[in-house]
Structure formats: structure tokens, C-alpha cells
Amino acid sequence: MKFAPRLLAATALALGATPALAETSYVTAGRMLDVESGRYVQNPLITIIDGKIAAVESGGTAPAGANVRDLAGMTILPGLIDMHVHLDGRPEYGGYSGLQFTDRFWTVLGVVNAGKMLKAGFTSVRNLGADDYNVVGIDQAIEEGWLQGPRIVNAAHALGATGGHCDSTFLPPSFDSKSPAVGDGPAELRKRVREQRKYGAEVIKACATGGVFSRNTAPGVQQLTLEELTAIAEEAHFWGLKAAAHAHGAAGIKAAIRAGFDTIEHASYIDDEGIALARQRGTFLSMDVFNTEYTLSKGAENGVLEENLAKERALSQVQRDNFRKAHKAGAKMVFGSDAGVMPHEDVGGQFRVMVEYGMTPIEAIRAATINAADALGQSGEVGILKAGAWADLIALNGDPLADVGELADVDFVMKGGVAVD
Numbered sequence: 001m002k003f004a005p006r007l008l009a010a011t012a013l014a015l016g017a018t019p020a021l022a023e024t025s026y027v028t029a030g031r032m033l034d035v036e037s038g039r040y041v042q043n044p045l046i047t048i049i050d051g052k053i054a055a056v057e058s059g060g061t062a063p064a065g066a067n068v069r070d071l072a073g074m075t076i077l078p079g080l081i082d083m084h085v086h087l088d089g090r091p092e093y094g095g096y097s098g099l100q101f102t103d104r105f106w107t108v109l110g111v112v113n114a115g116k117m118l119k120a121g122f123t124s125v126r127n128l129g130a131d132d133y134n135v136v137g138i139d140q141a142i143e144e145g146w147l148q149g150p151r152i153v154n155a156a157h158a159l160g161a162t163g164g165h166c167d168s169t170f171l172p173p174s175f176d177s178k179s180p181a182v183g184d185g186p187a188e189l190r191k192r193v194r195e196q197r198k199y200g201a202e203v204i205k206a207c208a209t210g211g212v213f214s215r216n217t218a219p220g221v222q223q224l225t226l227e228e229l230t231a232i233a234e235e236a237h238f239w240g241l242k243a244a245a246h247a248h249g250a251a252g253i254k255a256a257i258r259a260g261f262d263t264i265e266h267a268s269y270i271d272d273e274g275i276a277l278a279r280q281r282g283t284f285l286s287m288d289v290f291n292t293e294y295t296l297s298k299g300a301e302n303g304v305l306e307e308n309l310a311k312e313r314a315l316s317q318v319q320r321d322n323f324r325k326a327h328k329a330g331a332k333m334v335f336g337s338d339a340g341v342m343p344h345e346d347v348g349g350q351f352r353v354m355v356e357y358g359m360t361p362i363e364a365i366r367a368a369t370i371n372a373a374d375a376l377g378q379s380g381e382v383g384i385l386k387a388g389a390w391a392d393l394i395a396l397n398g399d400p401l402a403d404v405g406e407l408a409d410v411d412f413v414m415k416g417g418v419a420v421d
Contacts, residue, residue, distance in 0.1 A: 024049050025417060026062040029071040029395060032385060035078060035369045038362040038401075044076065048391040051416035055387055069419060071395045071412060077365065078385050079123025079392030079415060080407070081372035082347060083286045084244075084265055086340030087113045087127050087152070088134040091294060094213075094304035096170065107134045114138055114149030116345040118420055121410035123392035124151040124372075124382045125339075128205045128244055128265065129158035129166070136200035148420060151392075153376060155244065156201040157181035159192050159232060164223040165211035165246065186231035189224075193235040204236040205265075208245045209252035212295075212311045213304075213341065219248035219311055220269050222255060229259035242377060244286075248315065250274055257283045263375055265336060267326070268319035275329045284375045286336030287323045289357060290350035292316035294342040324358040333359075334375050335368035348408040351400075361404040391417040 025048045032044035045060030046053055062068045088110035093101075110130070117125055127135045135154055142149040159181045160166025168177040181196060183189040193204050208224050210217030217223070224232075229245070236243040237260065245256035248268040256264055257277045263284040267274075270285070278285060295304065295312050327333060335354075337347035354364040373383030381389055395412035413420040 023067065024054070025067040025069070027069045027071065027076070027391075027393065027414070028062065029076045030073045031075050032056070033075060033077045033365070033400065035362070035366055035384060040075075040401075046076075046385065046391070046393075048417040051391055051418070053385060053387055053389050053391050056385055069414070074395040074397055074411065075399060076385070076393050076395045077400065078369045078383050078389075079394055079413070080121045080348075080368045081124040081126075081335065081376070081383050082117065082122045082337050082339060082368070083126045083263065083284075083334045083372050083375060084128050084288060084336030084338050085117065085125045085344065085347075086129060086338070087117070087125070087138060087344070088130045089113075089340035091298065091340065091342055092302050094299055094302040095308075097303035103132060106131060107137065110134050110138045111141075111147060111149075113339070113344040114142065114147065114152070116343075117339065117347070118148055118150045118415065119410075119413060120345050120348050121394040121407065121413055122150055122347070123390075123394075123413065123415045124153070124376070124378075126153045126155070126203060126244075126336075126376065128155045128203070128246075130154070130156065133157075133199055139200070150415070151382065151390075153202045154200055155203050155205040156196045156199060158205040158207055158246065159183065159189060159196070160207035161223045161228075163216070164207055165209065165214040165217045166205075166207035167214075169215040169217065183228075186227050189228050190231050190235045193232055193239070193241075197239050197241060201241065203242045203244055204232060205244045205246065206232045206256075206261075208247040208256045208261075209249040211246060211248065211266075212315070213308050215305070215307065219266075219315055221249055222252035224252075224255075226255045226259060229256050229261070233260035242375070257281050263334065266319065266338075268315045268322065270322050270326060272325075272329075275326050275331055278326070278331050279329065282332060284332045284334050284371070285326055286334050286375075287319060287326070288336055288338035288341070288350075289320050289323050290347070290353045291338055291342035294346075320353070320357050323354075327358045327363075332371065332375075333367050334372045335364070346408070348410065349405075351404045351407045355404050361401045364404055365400060365407070390415075 245261040369383035398406040
């Protein structure tokens with residue numbers, strides 16, 4: 001749960017935002033999408049006190065002289081949630097091209113990317129892996145009111161096997177380069193969970209299989225044993241944290257589900273048994289079905305190696321076909337873009353692909369609102385417009401149920417009752 005930032009009025013004005021005051025404010029609009037029912041509420045009046053929604057009613061009128069944000073003629077929805085981002089990365093720097101910059105360059109990029117995602121309508125994100133605890137610091141700065149950005153649930157460093165996808169795989173032995181969160185065997189990996197939590201992790205990510213953007217790893221190949229994955233998930237849950245598994249291959253996906261992971265990331269090669277297992281265990285699937293066009297059109301120009309591009313070409317259509325199959329089978333699904341692999345400001349384009357591959361517009365919207373909030377363990381706090389939730393909302397000039405592509409171009413954003421400049 002993210003708390004209201006201690007934002008002084010002067011700081012808010014310097015950031016170009018309206019300061020969140022203790023007094024009551026109101027939002028009115030042409031209509032509001034009730035994401036639970038899938039129906040529109042006409043002429044909504046939302047009452048906000050201290051950044052949270054106190055009441056939602058249809059056709060109400062704010063008191064005379066009240067502080068009212070009138071979004072006349074617009075459609076309002078809950079602020080969106082992206083369950084898989086990397087704020088301290090940019091796709092423009094692929095392969096070895098990122099080595100030209102100092103380490104703190106990525107922290108600064110993270111600040112910029114956080115602002116881009118907020119302005120794109122994503123008022124909450126889950127950051128699944130970052131270097132040097134960059135995003136932990138960005139999260140703290142947002143919470144203290146120094147930056148505009150979304151609510152962030154941090155994974156800090158992602159856990160993995162030595163030489164696996166979540167290790168450092170691009171440099172020769174003379175550099176002795178390795179991720180601080182790799183481990184071999186259940187005991188080591190339990191310790192890695194504790195270390196990441198100690199330094200700010202709010203969710204634990206582990207790489208159960210190889211991946212696209214690492215060297216010498218195959219996405220379909222399992223890299224952590226069932227015993228290792230079980231140790232990670234158990235330790236995360238022991239400390240009250242959720243666990244997310246990067247898993248492309250069918251065997252790794254099923255092992256991670258059996259181990260107790262809460263979400264499966266990518267799930268590219270999931271098979272029928274894996275889908276059935278996810279349904280049985282209530283495991284959420286987070287499938288990044290949008291970024292492939294960017295990677296394949298811009299990757300080589302950005303320095304991405306042919307080895308990595310070949311892996312993307314091999315799995316992209318399979319992943320989309322399996323997205324359709326998993327949805328049709330009734331698996332629980334959330335919105336996850338893998339922003340950082342593609343530009344953060346463009347991730348709203350994924351809604352169109354989700355609908356193209358089987359979802360209705362309201363199902364795609366729910367994946368980024370109430371479903372995502374459920375997977376975060378924050379149901380009733382984010383991803384919904386009702387009393388008790390944070391006053392996080394977006395507004396569109398169009399109708400997202402008629403054209404879900406409207407969500408790629410959000411017209412207004414509010415977080416915690418504060419309008420985003």
C-alpha cells in the first residue's frame with residue numbers, strides 16, 4: 001500500500017501540480033465507467049477527501065463554492081495499473097550500447113520514465129527488476145513528494161540462477177560481473193529474498209526460465225528447480241510479499257505455479273496443462289503481447305544483438321496465440337507491458353492487441369484495473385472508483401468500450417486527488 005505523499009504546497013506548485021490539501025474536492029464528468037459492472041454511470045460526482053474517494057454518485061451536485069474539477073463531456077475510468085515495468089531502462093539502449101553511460105544515468109532515466117507512465121494514465125506500476133536499487137530510490141522520492149510518478153511496487157533485483165536470465169550474461173570472466181541476487185540452491189535463494197526485502201523490495205521476482213534479452217539463455221529452458229522456486233515463493237510469502245516468476249517455457253511455468261508464485265510473467269510457451277494449473281491455483285498470467293513490433297522494427301538500430309532478436313521472432317506469435325488460448329480457457333489475466341523493452345509512454349497501445357487476441361474491451365480494462373489490484377493484494381485501494389479507494393483516475397474524450405485504442409492517448413490524469421500536469 002502506498003501512502004499519501006508529504007507534499008508541501010510550494011513543492012507541488014514547482015512540479016506543476018495542484019497541491020493535495022486536507023479539504024474536500026470534487027470531480028464531475030460526462031460519464032464514469034464502472035469497471036466491475038462494465039456499465040457507464042452518467043453524470044458522476046466523485047467526492048475526494050485527503051486524496052481518497054469518499055463517495056461516488058450519479059447526478060449529484062457539488063456544494064456552492066466547492067473545489068470542482070469539471071471534466072464535462074469526458075469519460076472517466078480508474079487509474080490504470082501496469083504489472084510489469086522496468087523504469088530504469090530504455091529500449092533505445094540495447095545490447096552493449098548502455099555501457100557508454102555512468103551507473104547513475106539509469107536512475108535519471110527512471111525518473112523520466114516514471115513521469116511518462118503517469119502521464120500515460122498508469123497511476124500504479126509494478127517494477128519487476130532494476131539495477132542498483134534505482135527504483136527503490138525513485139519510489140521513495142515520489143512518496144516524499146519530490147517527484148511526480150505512479151505508485152510503485154518494487155521488486156528491486158530479480159532473483160535467478162548463476163548464468164541464468166537474471167544474472168549478468170554479457171561480459172567475459174575477467175569482469176567478474178554478476179547480479180547481486182543470483183543464488184544456487186534453496187538456502188541461498190531464501191537469503192536473496194531476505195536481502196532484497198531488506199533493501200526495499202515489496203514483491204519478489206525470480207527467473208524460472210531463460211529469456212529474450214540475455215545472452216546464452218533459451219527462453220523455453222527451465223533454470224531454477226522446483227525446490228528452488230518453492231523456497232523463493234515460501235520465503236516471499238513468509239515476509240508478506242507476493243512472488244512473480246519470469247517464465248517463458250512450459251516446464252518452468254508449471255514449476256513456478258506449483259511452487260506457489262502469484263503471477264507468471266510472459267508465459268509465452270504455456271501449454272494446456274499449464275493453463276489448467278493456473279486456473280486451478282488462481283495464478284495470474286501477465287503476458288506482454290504488444291512490445292514485439294517495437295523490438296523487431298527498432299531493435300537492431302538500438303543495438304540489440306541478433307541472438308536476442310532471433311529469440312523474439314521465435315516466440316512472439318506463439319505468445320499471442322497462447323494469450324488467446326489462456327483467456328478463452330478462463331485463466332486470470334493482468335496487464336503487463338514489460339515497459340523498458342519498449343517505450344514507457346507507448347504501453348497503452350497494448351489494450352488494442354489484447355482485444356485483437358480475444359478479450360473484449362471491458363476485459364482488457366479490467367486486466368489493468370480490478371484484476372491487477374487483486375494480484376497486487378490492493379483490491380478496493382487502486383484500480384477502482386468507489387469509496388475508500390485512492391482518487392486515482394483518468395479521463396478520455398472518447399468511448400473505450402467502443403474503441404479500446406482510446407486508452408493509448410489519455411487526456412487527463414489524477415493521482416491521489418491531484419491533477420497531473
